[in-house]
Amino acid sequence: MPLDAICLRAVLHELRPQLIGARIDKVQQPARDQIVLLLRGNLRLLLNAGANQPRIQLTNILRDNPAQPPMFCMLLRKHLVGARVLSIEQPDLERMVILTLQCTDEFGEISRKQLVLECMGRRSNLVLLDAQGRIVECLRRxxxxxxxxxxxxxxxFYHLPTPLDKLSLLSQEEDSLALAQRGGDAEQAVDKWVLDHYTGISPLIAREFAFRAGHETDVRFGALNDAQRGALVQEFSDTANAVKEDNYMPVILYRDGKPVDFTYRSIAQYGAETQVETRESFSQMLDEFYDARERQELSARRGRELTHAVTVARDRMARKAENLKHDYAATQKRDEFRLRGDLITANLYRMKSGEKVLHAENYYEDGCPTIDIPLDPLLSPQQNAAKNYKQYNKLKTAEFHLREQIEKAENERAYLESVLQELSQAETEQEFNEIRRELQETNYLKKSSGGKKELKRAFAPRTFKTSSGLEVLVGRSNVQNDQLTKKADKRDYWFHTQHIHGSHVILRCAGLTPSGDDLREAAMLAAYFSQAKESSGVPVDYCPVKFVKKPAGARPGMVTYDNYRTLYVTPEEGLAKKLFLR
Known part of the structure; x- marks a missing residue:
């Protein structure tokens, strides 16, 4: 759900004691719509102006930053680094936040600036104002x-958005309660009426009002008796009092193990299929709710270009392999041309130049049936025989080369499938950059020419620990898969899904003999980071690293192995998170 105005007020009430007086040490822009202010005291304030998830919160999630900061980020660094937070305000019950900051300019003079976050869906924005209220810059012009x-x-000059023609429970409480007592038309749904007449209330809370009054979320005013109408008015009164007294409770709703909604009060409208849970803080609740979907959105946006390029190359390679197989099938009929040459040679004594067809007995078959052999009338009988022998030899030679070409095309297609699998699991900008460099090295993408040289950062594999404490390394890209296998101790164990694209997994044994649980947990991680992530009973091959070989000239991530065993495991996201070392 979008952050409604009352929930935003609850978040700000929680943030004020921690942020007032805090100093801004760093400014980061990990994504186009996100600004992270690193505050003294190890606080990370996230300002998100994205259309789908606008919000302000303290976050514990570490986000990767681009190698080159965007211009908006550099401008904020110029104006805000070293500034102190003086106040955090919300105009009435609007989805807006105004941070007033005490800054020091390049001449050492103290001035005030404001950072305005507008959390209004697709019109969300982040605006920096000077002391006179003029716009210095904004995220979206x-x-x-x-x-x-x-x-x-x-x-x-900056002007606040025109407020909607709706009543506010905070500044117009008497009018709000009077309107609630009158209610709407008999055929009007209560929740729709609430949304149309009151500001700051989300659809979830509007349905909750209707449910608590009429025991149904879609109840209409005509179905409410006097007691139920009184209950509806009481809901408005209780909510207004809670807002005035800043009495809130972080609540997150789960369905099928996934967060589906959040709010600032208890919810009773859902049945047993939805779990209503409370959290210690609103910032923790927002991190928990947005973490997975934010990573998915970032991955989709960052990987869209790469995924398209690899998909096109894979499809092209698949078509090439099919065409080669079609040509290869034609080479299997080459004996027909040799037969024609033999029969023409055997009947040269009775052939004349200019004939179009030779009716000859096929003495290679029982009964010597007569067959028709097409001839080129412009060639002599000897030349027609030579033409068929030449075609036979051509197809014989083509068979050998086509077999090699088909194998090469299939290997390339398999390699591109493995790249798509890595892209589907990539999350950070470093991972996408690593895959981009790999595609450039393999000539599937053009290398950037000129310009500033790209900064290469240390790129660590995913690291886990088994229940007994053994370290497990999981590659993030095909290049890193090769590096893991190459640098691993020969006594360590190597894991990979059988005939399924996935990451290379190394179980570091440190000279010890791994237990059955260690092997199963490492195999589960290999299955989890593969195309079979959603399957069960996934076959995973494993063997000591010394039995894994890299063929000469093979693409990144391609290896051969022997002396292996196979485990059948089912990937478990909960176990993967439990074993993960942050």
Whole structure:
């Protein structure tokens, strides 16, 4: 759900004691819509102006930053590094946050600036204002072509959005309660009516009002008796009091093991299929709710270009392999041309130049049946025989080369399938950059020419520990898969899903003999980081590293192995998270 105004007020109430007076040490922009302010005291304040998940919160999630910071990030660093937070305000019950900051400019003079976060769906934005209220810069510039009523451009004075013509439980409590007592038309749904007449209330809370009053989320006013109408008014009154007294409770809703919604109060409208859980803080709740979907969204955005390029190359290689197989099938009929040459040679004594067909007895078959052999009338009988022998030899030679080409095309297709699998599990910008470099080295992407040389950062594999304490390393890319296997101790164990694309997994034994549980947990990780992640009974081959070989000239990640055993395991996300070392 989007962060509604009352829930935003609850978040700000939680943040004020921690942020007021805090100093900004660093400014980061890990994604296009995200700004992270690193505050003294090891606090990380996230300002997200994305259309699907606008919010402000303290976060414990470490996000990768691009090698080159965007221009907006560099501008914020210039103005905000060293600034102190003076206040955090929310205009009435609007989905907006105004951070007032005490800054020091390049001349050492103290001034005030404001950072405004607008959490308004697709119109969400982040705006930096100077002391006079002029716009210094904004995350998304809005010109007259985008909005005829409200432009957001550097140099213009900033104006708050025009408030909606709705009642506020905070500033218009008496009018709000009076309207609730009158209610709506008999055929009007209670939750829709609440959304149409009150600001700051989300669809979830509107349905909760309807449910607590009429015991159904879609109840209409005509179905409410006097007691139920009184209960509806009481819901408005209780909510208004809770907002005025800043009495909130972080609540997150789970269904099928996944977070589906969150709010600031208890929820009773759902049945047993939805679990209602509370958290210690709103920031913890927001991290938990948005973590998985944010990673999926970032991965999809970062990997879209690479996935398209690899998919096109894979499909092209698949078509090439099919065409080669078709040509190879044609070479299996080459004996027909040799037969024609033999029969023409055997009947030269009765052939004449200019004939189009030779009716000859096939003495290679029982009964010597007569067959028709097409001839080129422009060639002599001897030349027709030579033509058929030449075609036979051509197809014989082609068979050998086509077999090699088919094997090469199949290997390339398999390699590209493995790259797609790595892309599907990549999460950080480093992982995507590593895969991009790999594709450039294998000539599937053009290398960037000129410009600033790209900074290569240390790129560590995923690290886990088994229940008994043995370390497990999981490769993040085909290149890293090769590096893991090459650098591993020959006594360590290597794991990979059988005939299924996935990461190489190394169980580091340190000279010890791994237990059955160690082997099963490492095999489970190999299955989890493969194309069979959602399957059960996945076959995983394992063997000592000394039996894993890299063929000369093979693509990254391609190896051969022998002396192996096979375990059948079912990937478990919970166990993978339990074993993961952050």
């Amino acid at each position: 809005v010109d007259a072509d985008l909005s005829a009523t409200r432009q957001l451009l550097p140099g213009l």
